[in-house]
Amino acid sequence: MEITGINGKVALVTGAAQGIGEAVARALAREGAVVAACDQKEAELISLTADLCGSGVQAAAYKTDVSCSAEVEVMIERIEEELGPIEILVNVAGVLRIGGVESLGDEDWQAHFNVNTNGVFYTSRSVVRRMASRNSGAIVTVSSNASKVPRAQMSAYAASKAASTMFTKCLGLEYARHHIRCNVVSPGSTDTGMQRLLWKDDQGTGPIIEGALDSYRVGIPLGRIALPSDIADAVIFLVSDRARHMTMQDVCVDGGATLGC
Structure with a gap:
């Protein structure tokens, strides 16, 4: 069955410079999306978009710290002015710092929530406001299977991902009347x-x-x-017309590691 609903649409991917974010950006490009790639790693971001443009895809790099609300707002305005209305958003940007609860400093805890949770909130809020005026859009947040089961040495990461997961489901509920679908992909161990x-x-x-x-x-x-492409495949499905009646869902792509929880 042909994948439809992506070709020609502007798709914003955060955390696009490497790993899952890069795989998602490349997968969207293959389906004909106009890719707005966001990350703090400027050199890698420019290399990615140059490669995509070289293969005939329209793509642009936007160096942005998603944990800064003001930077996010400027980025969204630029994308809509330069590329067109954002119709697809994939929140991938994330950080991980390993350590037991007693060893986590305040900054470690805040860093997880600044990017993994606040970044999802700031970017989604800015984009969905514009999608609502057009009564169309698809948002996917890449969370983690750690949001479903406790993980030793990963409390801050798991908590921040659980928060972004529930936020995305609430977003989907609030904006369903605007025909905006909001879903989650929760990877397990992925080669990144x-x-x-x-x-x-x-x-x-x-x-x-x-x-x-x-x-x-x-x-x-x-x-x-998993390979990053395994996660990207799930994202592509959820933002395409093949998932047109799916919203507020959490698709776990972890090879069964959480036993279906």
């Missing part, structure tokens, strides 16, 4: 730079796939960690 922070040694993914009793992780039933 952030994931590699969790690797304890050169064994790589082995311990993650097998699980660990000391940290109450059951492992991954499908026997592999």
Whole structure:
């Protein structure tokens, strides 16, 4: 079945310079979207958009700190002036700092919420206000399966992702009357730079796939960690017309690691 509802639309992707965000930006580009790529990593962002433009896709880079409401507002105004009305938003930008509760400083806790939660709020609020005037739009927040089950050494990350998950569902409820669909994709372990922070040694993914009793992780039933493209595929489905009757849903893409919770 052909994917429709993406070609020609302006799609904003935060956290687009690497990992899942980059995979989402590239997947949207392949479906014909006009890609507005947002990140703080300017060099990587410019490289990505140059590559996309070189392949015949319209794309532009917007260096922005999504944890700053004023910067977000300026970015959204620029995108709409330069590229056109934003019809798709994918919130991917995120941070992860590992540590037990006693070792987390105030700044560590705030950093998670500044990006993972406030960033989703600021960007979604600015975009949905404009989508509502047009009675159309699709928003996806990339959360985490850590928002569903407790994870040792990841309390701030899990809490911030749980907050952004529920916010996105509430957003979907409030704006359903404007035909704006708001959904969540919750990845599990995915081969990104952030994931590699969790690797304890050169064994790589082995311990993650097998699980660990000391940290109450059951492992991954499908026997592999995800690629960023696996997550991007779920995002593409949710922003396309193939999911036109889906909103306020949380699609978990984790190989069964949370046992369907």
